[in-house]
Amino acid sequence: MLRRNCFLTVVFAAASLMTGCLSTFGGPASGPDPGPTPVDPGMQSANGDRGGGNPDPGGSPAPDLGLAPSPDLAGPPSPTGSISLSLASSSGSIRLNDSLDVTVNVTPAGGFDGVAVYSLEGAPTGVTATFNPPGGMIANATTTVMTLKTVGDVTPAAAQALTIKAVSGAISGSTPLTLDILAELLVSIPKGVNIGTSAAPNLTAFGAQSIPTIFVAPGTKVTFINTDSINHEIHSDGTLGIAHEGGPLMANGANSYTQTFKATGTFNFRCHIHPNMKGQIVVK
Ligand SMILES: [Cu+2]
Incomplete structure (x- = not known):
């Protein structure tokens, strides 16, 4: 009895598997059928470009209508007032x-x-x-x-x-x-300026008046201001008629320092307190 039951069970299981396989097989078989169908619409859409052309012309009139009223609406106020x-x-x-x-x-x-x-x-x-x-x-x-x-x-x-x-x-x-x-050049030290190091001096410590240089004519004044939160001081070796600043260029723009270039030449300057803040102005 046990053997028979087992045999029947095995047969049953085999039948189930067969059925499963068949049903699974049948699934894909029916799948390919819908497959071609979607492809057909795709092909039709290529042909349907003409059909798509219909929507386009349909779309064209719509934007035209949309655009036309806008100028009309914008138009009336323009001529008046x-x-x-x-x-x-x-x-x-x-x-x-x-x-x-x-x-x-x-x-x-x-x-x-x-x-x-x-x-x-x-x-x-x-x-x-x-x-x-x-x-x-x-x-x-x-x-x-x-x-x-x-x-x-x-x-x-x-x-x-x-x-x-x-x-x-x-x-x-x-x-x-x-x-x-x-004829007055503004040289502004930016807030939070990097004071540089000897290995890496800050060549943009004076904003636009850094290297690369800017050019001004003889007789041009230069006014230095300091928008940083610590004091700086304009160092000059006296060339081109610019004197060394007599005291600090105060933080937060509290004062300014104005000199006049008297001759042409290249003027290198720096901060007296922080010698690695460097700038250059060419007078020509
Ligand atoms: Cu400084």
């Missing part, structure tokens, strides 16, 4: 390697309600302007701050006629700014 700009002072001055913030008052009038972009015209080479904000929706009186920056070798010039503009399509407003570019 005006923008006026004004400054607290229409003149200013800036040193070489310096920056100057100018607040510009922006006032819409005549129902103007649109987006304007600010710009500066007439800036000499080496003078750049950035606006914060650079532009935007103007529905009420607002301001933007124009930051002028000069590089070290801008040619000094008095009474440069600049124009600050706000432009919105066909509408623009402007205000003049007369800028004196002084």
Whole structure:
């Protein structure tokens, strides 16, 4: 009995396996069938590019319709009203390697309600302007701050006629700014400056007036300031007419030190307290 039961069990198990194999086999067999089917749609999609072309044309009209109303909506405010700009002072001055913030008052009038972009015209080479904000929706009186920056070798010039503009399509407003570019170079020690070591002197200890050098003309003033939190001191060997600073260049911009280059040449300088803070100015 036991043997028979065992035999039956074995037969049963074998039958189960066979059935399992068959059902498993049947699965893949039915799988390949759907396989080709997905491929067919893929092939059709290649053919269906034409069909896809239909959606595209359909899409094209939609964006067109979408775009068309926008200009129409933006259009009406543009032809109406005006923008006026004004400054607290229409003149200013800036040193070489310096920056100057100018607040510009922006006032819409005549129902103007649109987006304007600010710009500066007439800036000499080496003078750049950035606006914060650079532009935007103007529905009420607002301001933007124009930051002028000069590089070290801008040619000094008095009474440069600049124009600050706000432009919105066909509408623009402007205000003049007369800028004196002084023959005075600003040398600023940055906050947290690395004082360097003899093995690795800091050649950028004086900002832009480091190596590589900047160039200024004879007769140019140089004003040193110290924005660091510790004192420094400008060391000069007296060449080019620049004297050694008589005391410290105080922390946090508490004082300044101004000298005038009297001759052309290469002027190497350093910090008297920290001799591995090095700088160089070429006067030519
Ligand atoms: Cu120093």
